[in-house]
Amino acid sequence: MASESRQLPDNGLTTLDPMRIHAIPVSAALDDPGREYRASEPDVPLRCCLRKSLPGEPVWLFRYAPPAGKGPYAELGPVFTHVNCSTIPQFDNLPVELLNNTRILRSYNAAGQIHSGQTVEPGSFNSTIEELLNDPTVEQLQIRSLSHGCYLFGISRS
Numbered sequence: 001m002a003s004e005s006r007q008l009p010d011n012g013l014t015t016l017d018p019m020r021i022h023a024i025p026v027s028a029a030l031d032d033p034g035r036e037y038r039a040s041e042p043d044v045p046l047r048c049c050l051r052k053s054l055p056g057e058p059v060w061l062f063r064y065a066p067p068a069g070k071g072p073y074a075e076l077g078p079v080f081t082h083v084n085c086s087t088i089p090q091f092d093n094l095p096v097e098l099l100n101n102t103r104i105l106r107s108y109n110a111a112g113q114i115h116s117g118q119t120v121e122p123g124s125f126n127s128t129i130e131e132l133l134n135d136p137t138v139e140q141l142q143i144r145s146l147s148h149g150c151y152l153f154g155i156s157r158s
């Protein structure tokens, strides 16, 4: 990793620089004419409010291209959101419900190219994210599932 030799401050593991979490608005589902309606799809990661779905919650399954990747690095993949979402996610705190498994953390530069990719274990997200955001060449991060590679949410400096 490019910034491995960088010295983190003493409080680096507990205090994150201001960051911005990027969720997906439910309106994004309407951009995909191939979206699928599911009346109930329990326990899928919802990209609108950044938690797992409950039984009986109607959701959209649709194709979405996270904004960090550009040109050849733009990727289209499946995501779930509520059909109607009334919860505004916290934009300055990591969504713990989506971080209780090993995840892929990808970083992108300002040109939208992949800068690095790594797996991160629960308990190491804060330190890894802080280290990456301290690298001035990193513009945005993506959290993805390990098993399917699906995009969960984005992180940038606030």
Ligand SMILES: [Zn+2]
Binding pocket: 046, 047, 048, 049, 050, 081, 082, 084, 085, 086, 087
């Ligand atoms: Zn939601």
